[in-house]
Amino acid sequence: QKEVEQNSGPLSVPEGAIASLNCTYSDRVSQSFFWYRQYSGKSPELIMSIYSNGDKEDGRFTAQLNKASQYVSLLIRDSQPSDSATYLCAVRGDTGTASKLTFGTGTRLQVTL
Amino acid sequence: NAGVTQTPKFRILKIGQSMTLQCTQDMNHNYMYWYRQDPGMGLKLIYYSVGAGITDKGEVPNGYNVSRSTTEDFPLRLELAAPSQTSVYFCASRSLVVGTTYEQYFGPGTRLTVT
Numbered sequence: 001q002k003e004v005e006q007n008s009g010p011l012s013v014p015e016g017a018i019a020s021l022n023c024t025y026s027d028r029v030s031q032s033f034f035w036y037r038q039y040s041g042k043s044p045e046l047i048m049s050i051y052s053n054g055d056k057e058d059g060r061f062t063a064q065l066n067k068a069s070q071y072v073s074l075l076i077r078d079s080q081p082s083d084s085a086t087y088l089c090a091v092r093g094d095t096g097t098a099s100k101l102t103f104g105t106g107t108r109l110q111v112t113l
Numbered sequence: 114n115a116g117v118t119q120t121p122k123f124r125i126l127k128i129g130q131s132m133t134l135q136c137t138q139d140m141n142h143n144y145m146y147w148y149r150q151d152p153g154m155g156l157k158l159i160y161y162s163v164g165a166g167i168t169d170k171g172e173v174p175n176g177y178n179v180s181r182s183t184t185e186d187f188p189l190r191l192e193l194a195a196p197s198q199t200s201v202y203f204c205a206s207r208s209l210v211v212g213t214t215y216e217q218y219f220g221p222g223t224r225l226t227v228t
Contacts, residue, residue: 004155032215034215034216042221043203043219043220044156044219045219046216046217049215049216088156099144099207099217100171101156101217103155104155105154
């Protein structure tokens with residue numbers, strides 16, 4: 001059973017601070033890693049993808065991947081109230097799995113004024 | 114370009130009734146997926162399809178059926194609805210084109226209650 005683990009939160013950070021969201025996965029052959037943001041009552045939207053070890057930056061978002069530790073994280077710099085949402089970590093298995101994703105249960109982020 | 118559309122947005126079913134959740138995408142994507150999301154949980158894959166005429170089970174297929182007669186449409190059928198099928202259902206699609214990301218595009222969801 002492939003598993004993706006996230007702390008459900010809520011993670012509360014003040015406006016302007018850095019929010020750090022973490023995710024671990026069980027399948028060592030996992031190839032691709034994604035962070036989706038989901039506002040309450042809405043569908044998930046992709047905000048970051050990462051495929052190789054290291055950091056990947058896109059605006060205020062940085063994804064970090066460590067395949068040896070089976071760990072992926074998302075940093076949100078200068079957090080804004082509009083960042084308040086649930087963040088879902090998703091992992092794609094090996095190339096023979098029709099790009100199926102396994103999702104974590106999500107971490108709820110609250111950015112306070 | 115509407116992306117992924119789903120109908121209906123909301124539905125209440127009585128136990129034992131049947132219904133079909135509709136999903137259509139206009140991006141010419143080969144891969145399509147059905148997920149369910151229970152409160153406070155992540156998404157669980159119900160069924161997926163890699164192209165017209167080809168479907169396969171995901172993690173939680175029991176109580177559901179799918180078909181894929183065209184590239185655009187991927188309906189999900191619930192037979193003999195049960196309270197355990199109360200959930201939000203999301204349809205998603207993804208391109209097969211080499212060089213694209215593996216991003217799945219999600220529809221707006223269908224909120225289903227079975228009482």
